[in-house]
Amino acid sequence: MTKTNKSTPAANTEVAILSEEAIRQMSESDYMNPAQLAFFKARLQQLEKDLLKNAGETTEHLRETVLVPDPADRATIEEEHALELRTRDRERKLLKKVQQSIASIDAGDYGWCEETGEPIGIPRLIARPTATLSLEAQQRRELKQKLYGD
Numbered sequence: 001m002t003k004t005n006k007s008t009p010a011a012n013t014e015v016a017i018l019s020e021e022a023i024r025q026m027s028e029s030d031y032m033n034p035a036q037l038a039f040f041k042a043r044l045q046q047l048e049k050d051l052l053k054n055a056g057e058t059t060e061h062l063r064e065t066v067l068v069p070d071p072a073d074r075a076t077i078e079e080e081h082a083l084e085l086r087t088r089d090r091e092r093k094l095l096k097k098v099q100q101s102i103a104s105i106d107a108g109d110y111g112w113c114e115e116t117g118e119p120i121g122i123p124r125l126i127a128r129p130t131a132t133l134s135l136e137a138q139q140r141r142e143l144k145q146k147l148y149g150d
Contacts, residue, residue, distance in 0.1 A: 017042050023122060031119050032111040041105045044098050044129050051095045058088045097130040104132075113137050 016035070023039050030036070062081060068074045104110040111120055113134040120134050133141065 037105050040129055044102050048098045051091050055088060058084055101130045
């Protein structure tokens with residue numbers, strides 16, 4: 001199946017959200033039908049909501065300033081804050097990818113490899129809903145990065 005065989009975006013139709021198992025059992029000819037698009041859009045929207053909630057919790061947590069006289073305790077608290085900030089930075093980057101994936105569902109481009117135009121595949125999208133490359137294209141990209149650097 002090629003990219004030219006895209007389905008209508010899920011935003012245009014009312015479709016019940018199916019289970020992950022039901023999505024996995026669909027045939028290849030059903031790839032990126034309205035039910036699958038609705039499933040992935042709901043999953044991405046939930047992920048977006050969770051990431052935004054975590055960001056708010058981090059902001060509140062970092063505002064709580066605790067004065068600790070012991071330098072070792074202070075260093076531990078600072079290290080925990082640094083770790084939390086690194087985690088939130090990764091989540092910020094993931095949030096951007098989630099929002100791009102939701103936009104690609106609305107545009108009708110979701111589920112298709114950016115390099116080859118081939119289907120990314122349901123199992124890969126379930127494991128990583130923000131994937132933009134098929135497994136083979138991702139492996140080629142990682143091999144090039146390993147051989148030639150960034």
